Amino acid sequence: MLHNWAMRFAVIVFPGTWSDRDCQYALANVMGHQADLVWHRESDLSSYDCIVLPGGFSYGDYLRTGAIARFSPVMGAVGRHAEQGKPVIGICNGFQILCEAHLLPGALMRNDSLQYRCEWVHLRVENADTPFTTRCAPGDVLSMPISHGEGRYVADDATLSELESSGRVLFRYCTPAGDVTPDANPNGSERNIAGIVNERGNVLGMMPHPERACEALMGGEDGLLLWQSVVEWAKRGVGV
């Protein structure tokens, strides 16, 4: 069932992607928007409002996470979409691909534990003035799962400082009370960074999985806030 105003999401499927159906289920079945699974060989995404690069092991994470997927035909269209200022959301492997494609700065390295980590984590919202956080307030603590082996965000100090000073760090790993501590950092990310946006603010990369936190039965609904924000932002943009 679609809402009166249904946003059109393209959920990109690379060989090896596995969060595609979860994103589609959250966006279409839970929220009532249009969410199409788009194979990575497509090169035209002009009919979509928002692009989601979901999690998974594109090309088996072979060579380096996201390093092969960035050359997929669809990535040209993702770049054009981003240039037009329309929202792009990269989750987990999607974040890794966006970094490899240089749509976001920095890189995701092996977790400092040298092990895969899947658990619910807490995220502090650092900037509520972005398309992805309009429904949040700075300092809000969101809960959602992570699931990755290479989620340690790294960048050089100048880049990190630039990200921080320009409000482009969106989420940091924190304690349930919202304190950003080393213990709350599940993978050793620099400055507990869990999610960032590009300079223009329309391309988001984050390691945690908001699509897995959209129903109380699944353990929480905080992920909805992110999707609702981007919908609200898009509505404002088109004057609905």
Place this chain on the structure above:
Amino acid sequence: MPVAQEVLDTIALSRDEYALIIERLGREPNEVELGMFGALWSEHCGYKNSKPLLRQLPGEGPYVLTQRGAENAGAVDIGDGVCVVLKIESHNHPSAIEPYQGAATGVGGIVRDIFAMGARPIAILDSLRFGPITPSSVGRGAIADAARDGGPEPQDADVTRNRYLFGGVVAGIAGYGNCLGIPTVGGEVVFEDSYSANPLVNAMCVGIAPVDRLASAKAEGPGNLLMLVGADTGRDGIHGASGLASRTDPHSRFEELRPAVQVGNPFLEKMLMEACLDLAHHHAGWISGIQDLGAAGLTASSAESAARAGTGLVIDVAKVARREEGMSAYEVMLSESQERMLTIVRKGHEGDDAALFERWEDPWTIIGHVSDDRIIHIMEGDGEVATLPVGILVEAPEYTREGVRPPELDELGALDLLSLPDLENNATLGVGLGSSASGNGALAVSDGDQPVDAESKPAPKRGTPNAALLRLLGSPNIASKRWVYRQYDQSVLANTVVAAGADAAVMRIKGTPKGIAISVDGNGRYAHLSPYAGGAMAVAEAARNVVCTGAQPVAVTDCLNFGNPERPEVYYQMQEVIRGISDACSELGTPVISGNVSLYNETSDRAVCPTPVIGMLGILDDVTRHCQMAFEHEGDEVFLLGSLLEQPAASLAGSEYLKEIHGLVGGRLSMDLGLEARLHRAVLALIRQRIATAAHDCSDGGLAVALAEMCLAGGKGIDASGADLGLRLDAALFGEAQSRVVIATRPGERGAIDQIARAGDIPFARIGRVTAERRLRLGPIDLSLDEIRDAYEGGLERALTDKPV
């Protein structure tokens, strides 16, 4: 006979079996043919020693859609047009040799069995067993008694290797399952002496499919084409089924056997899975069957699919894409290269199928066709290199042996539990249990800083209940397995309602109000002491775990791990364990719909404990009404259902307490299946009527551990300081009598419980009350939740980092 003994040894066939082949064929088999017989007549594929025993297992039931053994996995109709497909399989021998790849390809194989049925895999569970990972078990030496768990104290080298195997297996499961995007939602990890160098790695997979889209593995329709899809065929895994899995190899050969372990490519499997599901769900008319290539590769997959359909096959090995040049027909037919599927393509649709596989970037080749002569013809170009009637090839001989009751059973059963010193009734006396070698010595109230010398220790000390509980909670078998499961993706696919760490995993079924509960349980120690009761208990505990979520148990998949069946004592264990499983499954209404047997799990003539592992499926009509173990509301009343609080010393038989605190394995076990079935009905009624607010199986570590887990899960305490624990504190607190469940209810429900328990003829007792104060008080036990959490959550990591002494 011309065949050399060496050739027969390589494929693990006996002289008699060779003679039988000649008799049935009417001639000598050639090299390729003999290799194919070796594979299909192996224990792993042919179930030579277990088939007659397995026939007694019930397989029919109101929900069951498949005949056991007739397909790659068993299927159950859960209503709403959805069926659930499940199977468990062992990968013990490969994992003993190469833990990462052995476990990874174990996951790969079981997942292929599920999607070959046209079902999307939605959950993986693993039952894992290893030797000790701590230099010397706590409490060992406290009593110098013959009733030890057999064998010497673990040596440093064993501990080091066991840790390596444990870490490698867990990483392998994570590496493969996570890449596939299938959540690993449950399982068990057990450490016990008999699994040193003989780890057990049993992987279970559960999938769902629309009932009308269930695929079959039949090579139907003469003229239909055989399309081999996925990985190229290499020289890896040759003789995996006949060699590794079907005989006992000395430890010294492990290095040399490593090439018999396949190397996994989970990315390719993911693409294969998506393509096969696309085919089965959207283009079922293009194919007549899908079959995975697992043990014995192309040989088993082709012969079995032809046997199911009553057809024959013509396969040209020259057409099989290979990883390297110079492979012989023998090697191609016996390769166990992973990530390959055989699809039986309807004539005329080969172009459609090829296009679909290309879309999913899967390589494919047409390697032959279905014939109507019930003969497998293996061609190599124009030459025919093997010609075998399907019926002869797939009909492995069956052996019914004479089992002999192991004499040690009497000795083990005769252990005098009554004479064990009981715990101190007063926790403040401060007499400890000796210093701990597992790193949590600080938790024990010790009578001195001197290390305990196992030899010179004169007499056992009576310990305090507090120290005993902390010791048990921190022991690797009971401690939290978070270190393991946080390496597994548990929530991908967005179906996981309750994940690892609970009695059973609960998954919702999208598009329906339903859910399923799944658990996998076994206990080698129980089966070692009392094979019949141990078999029954494995089923009972798995079902009880599912019941504690509010789900009705409906079907079983079993993995039976034993030593060498040619030894009469091992064969006796098989007979008795299977009889126990059979009786329990009949009583509890849970047919065995699929499974696997793993034999020859032994090194140096020492077999693993007989280890039945039971995967249980339960159905929840309304998944939102599932129950969990957590104490959630202050003031809730807590009851024990199934027995009174007081327990006889005999209930310590085979318990974790006996092993961990006294260093003893012994006693005699019994099981009342009628009580178990009545208990399940009562617990389900209490959950469905929303009387129970929490439910938890009382198993390893007994009542005290069960309550500690319920407190931790909910962050609440319990006050049961006034509970009447009877004459034997140790038995009441830590005994492991079966058929017991702890439940919590809102205050004032005692009448309802009384009514349901009486109607079901089930003993019950009030234990105490849930408190906001974060303390566990049970008889003389009085501990803060922080102390309990530290012991329970840090136990496994402490054991892993503890330096060998």
